[in-house]
Amino acid sequence: MSDRDAAFAEYFAARSGAMRGTAFLLCGDWHRAEDLVQAAFTKLYVHWNRVARHEALDPYVRKVLIRTFIDDGRRGWWRRERPQETPVDLPAAQAHTDDRVVLMRALAAVPARQRAVLVLRYWEDMSVEEAARALNCSPGTVKSQAARGLASLRSLVPPPVNAE
Amino acid sequence: MNENDLREAMRSTLVATPEPPPMDSATALTAGRRAARRRMTLAGAGAATVLATLGIAAAGPGLNLLPGDHTTPWAAPASEPAIPLPTDTKPSWPIDGDGRPQQDATARSGLRYEQGKRVLNGILAVVPDGYVTPTGNAGDGIPLQDHQAAVEGDGSWGYLASAAVAKDKGTGRLLVEVHTKDNKLAKEPCALAREFWGLGGTCERTTVAKATVGVVVTPGTDRRLDQWAAYRYPDGTVVFVAQSRSATNFESGLKPLDELPLTVPQLAALATDDRFHLQ
Numbered sequence: 001m002s003d004r005d006a007a008f009a010e011y012f013a014a015r016s017g018a019m020r021g022t023a024f025l026l027c028g029d030w031h032r033a034e035d036l037v038q039a040a041f042t043k044l045y046v047h048w049n050r051v052a053r054h055e056a057l058d059p060y061v062r063k064v065l066i067r068t069f070i071d072d073g074r075r076g077w078w079r080r081e082r083p084q085e086t087p088v089d090l091p092a093a094q095a096h097t098d099d100r101v102v103l104m105r106a107l108a109a110v111p112a113r114q115r116a117v118l119v120l121r122y123w124e125d126m127s128v129e130e131a132a133r134a135l136n137c138s139p140g141t142v143k144s145q146a147a148r149g150l151a152s153l154r155s156l157v158p159p160p161v162n163a164e
Numbered sequence: 165m166n167e168n169d170l171r172e173a174m175r176s177t178l179v180a181t182p183e184p185p186p187m188d189s190a191t192a193l194t195a196g197r198r199a200a201r202r203r204m205t206l207a208g209a210g211a212a213t214v215l216a217t218l219g220i221a222a223a224g225p226g227l228n229l230l231p232g233d234h235t236t237p238w239a240a241p242a243s244e245p246a247i248p249l250p251t252d253t254k255p256s257w258p259i260d261g262d263g264r265p266q267q268d269a270t271a272r273s274g275l276r277y278e279q280g281k282r283v284l285n286g287i288l289a290v291v292p293d294g295y296v297t298p299t300g301n302a303g304d305g306i307p308l309q310d311h312q313a314a315v316e317g318d319g320s321w322g323y324l325a326s327a328a329v330a331k332d333k334g335t336g337r338l339l340v341e342v343h344t345k346d347n348k349l350a351k352e353p354c355a356l357a358r359e360f361w362g363l364g365g366t367c368e369r370t371t372v373a374k375a376t377v378g379v380v381v382t383p384g385t386d387r388r389l390d391q392w393a394a395y396r397y398p399d400g401t402v403v404f405v406a407q408s409r410s411a412t413n414f415e416s417g418l419k420p421l422d423e424l425p426l427t428v429p430q431l432a433a434l435a436t437d438d439r440f441h442l443q
Contacts, residue, residue, distance in 0.1 A: 009189040045196025103173045111305045
């Protein structure tokens with residue numbers, strides 16, 4: 001195994017799980033989340049030398065992940081299922097499962113770019129500027145999309161949200 | 165809900181949701197290597213094309229362009245990456261309308277792309293009287309009119325188009341999916357209909373002229389579509405025609421139609437309409 005392959009495999013083992021979690025919050029489906037992660041890491045491998053030299057692995061993978069997710073929303077959506085109708089990936093019947101189902105349904109109802117902003121800002125804890133760079137838009141757009149996304153969630157999720 | 169509520173809800177959701185086993189590094193590595201090889205292949209093919217265009221490659225090995233090197237034609241190193249490695253069995257994407265290989269399964273120009281557009285135009289031509297066809301995007305970002313041509317895993321092509329149809333403040337959609345004749349879809353009309361998108365449902369066989377069409381009149385638990393008809397031409401071409409009260413698979417933000425736009429016989433007849441019999 002070459003140095004590049006070894007470093008890539010090590011990075012994949014360390015970070016693919018976290019990236020898959022982010023992808024799951026975006027799409028609500030573990031299978032699709034893994035597809036998104038695979039697509040992002042495949043691009044990373046191709047550009048490994050350039051990206052690794054700048055120690056920008058996480059931002060690069062996250063950016064590709066988000067853009068692939070948004071692009072998928074524009075293309076090939078024909079056969080895609082509604083996340084709220086695919087409960088197989090959601091927790092088995094347990095106490096308070098409903099809250100989590102409600103959240104995933106509500107997130108699924110938020111337009112893709114707004115959902116991406118919400119996940120980057122409040123799951124990845126990115127600053128407005130970092131999220132803007134990841135989404136290739138202005139900080140003002142991130143702020144307005146985050147506000148709209150939260151407003152949409154408020155209208156979709158009955159208060160209080162108690163997922164535990 | 166405020167920011168902290170959302171953070172906590174996302175955290176709890178991920179913690180409580182059963183996670184699949186970790187992804188395999190070896191699989192990711194294989195996919196990465198394959199993509200890198202394909203990239204090299206395309207770069208090599210591109211270079212070879214440029215050289216061929218310039219007439220250099222066509223000059224053959226008899227022409228030595230490098231001073232002091234009388235054994236190697238100049239074009240040879242550039243075209244070497246075009247030779248796939250023995251381990252790379254994955255086929256390249258088809259050539260797109262611009263003469264370059266497609267970036268993925270979807271055609272973005274050329275004959276196949278135009279066939280997808282033709283399906284959309286076909287839908288717009290058969291929208292029943294009293295309905296309008298809005299354009300733009302729904303609230304979930306999905307286009308209200310769209311078309312796509314994509315090569316399938318078996319080498320056949322799928323042409324897909326969807327158009328929103330609106331009436332009395334309600335918006336639903338008509339959708340057509342055509343598979344070219346070398347597809348591997350089911351032969352029996354109702355098996356074919358139930359196979360569509362894996363939706364299942366209650367199917368009836370109906371006859372249109374001499375054609376037998378499978379029509380799912382009641383969907384199963386998956387309610388992305390309300391009704392659809394499936395017809396396989398004798399040459400193997402398959403046409404699905406579907407309708408739904410809602411405008412998209414997601415949350416369009418649009419009020420659904422009160423009634424479906426087409427009757428079952430109309431839906432079945434459209435599946436046999438020659439305008440969708442495409443190659």
